Amino acid sequence: MTHRTHRIIGCGPENPLRVVVVGAGSMGRQWLTTVTASPETELVGIVDLDLAAARRAAADLGRPGLPVGSDAVALAAGNGAQAVVNVTVPEAHHPVTTAALFAGLPVLGEKPIADTLARALSLAAAAEVSGELFMVSQSRRWNPQLFALRGMLRELGAIGTLTTEFFKAPRFGGFREEMAFPLLVDMAIHAFDAARFLLGADPVAAYCQAYNPSWSWYEGDAAASAVFEMAGRAHYAYNGSWCSPGAETSWNGTWRASGEKGSALWDGDNEPVLVADVQPAELPRSPYSDIAGALQVFVESLRTGGVPMGEVHENAMSLAMVEAAVLSARTGRRVLVDDVLDQAYAAALRDENRPDVRAALAGWPSVRDALVP
Numbered sequence: 001m002t003h004r005t006h007r008i009i010g011c012g013p014e015n016p017l018r019v020v021v022v023g024a025g026s027m028g029r030q031w032l033t034t035v036t037a038s039p040e041t042e043l044v045g046i047v048d049l050d051l052a053a054a055r056r057a058a059a060d061l062g063r064p065g066l067p068v069g070s071d072a073v074a075l076a077a078g079n080g081a082q083a084v085v086n087v088t089v090p091e092a093h094h095p096v097t098t099a100a101l102f103a104g105l106p107v108l109g110e111k112p113i114a115d116t117l118a119r120a121l122s123l124a125a126a127a128e129v130s131g132e133l134f135m136v137s138q139s140r141r142w143n144p145q146l147f148a149l150r151g152m153l154r155e156l157g158a159i160g161t162l163t164t165e166f167f168k169a170p171r172f173g174g175f176r177e178e179m180a181f182p183l184l185v186d187m188a189i190h191a192f193d194a195a196r197f198l199l200g201a202d203p204v205a206a207y208c209q210a211y212n213p214s215w216s217w218y219e220g221d222a223a224a225s226a227v228f229e230m231a232g233r234a235h236y237a238y239n240g241s242w243c244s245p246g247a248e249t250s251w252n253g254t255w256r257a258s259g260e261k262g263s264a265l266w267d268g269d270n271e272p273v274l275v276a277d278v279q280p281a282e283l284p285r286s287p288y289s290d291i292a293g294a295l296q297v298f299v300e301s302l303r304t305g306g307v308p309m310g311e312v313h314e315n316a317m318s319l320a321m322v323e324a325a326v327l328s329a330r331t332g333r334r335v336l337v338d339d340v341l342d343q344a345y346a347a348a349l350r351d352e353n354r355p356d357v358r359a360a361l362a363g364w365p366s367v368r369d370a371l372v373p
């Protein structure tokens with residue numbers, strides 16, 4: 001079993017964490033506002049390969065003199081930054097986060113961990129070797145209503161079925177409209193991650209069909225139906241489309257849990273509802289929400305040494321669900337998640353170019369044992 005400790009940093013409201021944000025795109029701008037607004041953090045620089053984009057973002061924040069650069073480690077070395085928020089495109093997550101961790105900078109990264117599960121495993125090992133915290137901001141996990149729903153599931157006894165319906169019709173333009181599986185790869189990870197959280201269980205097998213409705217404005221499959229067998233015997237079914245105008249669901253999706261003592265429902269935007277002959281104990285609430293919540297948890301974890309939800313090892317199985325669903329959609333076959341993990345592990349060992357990270361990977365007893373504490 002892998003041990004999980006990370007370097008502690010004595011930061012707090014009197015001593016705000018000095019942060020560089022990497023990636024000044026649309027989500028990067030939300031992070032810039034969030035890091036600026038938090039009393040626990042101080043924005044000390046913006047990094048983007050597109051320097052003009054970094055400068056525009058600084059000016060739009062009202063801080064045209066803020067240091068900008070195209071390399072996070074170099075900028076941090078020059079201005080004493082203590083941590084990195086990585087909001088680059090998924091392909092850049094692995095190189096940017098690896099460089100930061102080995103420069104002694106803990107990282108809070110946007111989902112997904114990396115563009116492939118193999119590179120996500122490399123990053124988990126890099127966090128172990130560097131001793132720095134790498135937390136993924138899986139922002140929808142911190143929703144207080146989702147926490148309440150999880151409390152309701154615990155009242156229902158054994159859970160047989162958990163479902164998500166997700167139907168939206170956004171027109172993003174850009175890379176999402178060109179990807180092979182935009183819904184599964186870019187969006188469904190939020191729901192898959194929430195399902196793991198609600199059930200307290202990891203996936204065992206996946207079966208998935210992906211398809212593209214005739215009127216779709218996406219090149220790849222914008223719709224999918226996936227069924228996961230989860231440890232503990234619950235089945236999780238996800239049914240979604242990204243080209244579904246009319247009666248759109250919440251961005252969180254619409255949820256139903258069916259258990260031996262009743263059911264729980266959540267429309268994704270309002271308080272969940274328990275329909276069962278049980279008197280629930282006081283429902284737990286998350287004191288955090290969205291990316292501001294993830295940032296707060298990150299800072300607290302650096303201060304206390306606690307291991308947060310979203311730590312790279314804990315988050316990796318959500319990406320494994322995505323890869324299992326995509327593989328099933330490609331092959332038309334039921335896919336064992338252990339096979340997906342084994343293939344990713346072999347690729348990670350084969351492609352790793354840091355000897356210390358490869359040695360750490362090679363020391364894992366199994367991928368599941370390394371990921372699940």
Ligand SMILES: NC(=O)c1ccc[n+]([C@@H]2O[C@H](COP(=O)([O-])OP(=O)(O)OC[C@H]3O[C@@H](n4cnc5c(N)ncnc54)[C@H](O)[C@@H]3O)[C@@H](O)[C@H]2O)c1
Nearest residue numbers: 023024025026027028048049050087088089090092110111
């Ligand atoms: N949590 C959420 O709800 C949510 C929502 C949207 C996007 N995201 C995630 O946020 C990330 C960014 O998405 P986006 O929509 O902002 O993309 P974007 O394309 O708008 O912006 C990405 C930026 O990263 C920069 N970049 C790329 N490679 C870089 C590198 N090596 N170093 C520095 N900068 C680099 C690009 O120049 C670009 O400005 C993605 O991982 C995406 O999945 C999460």
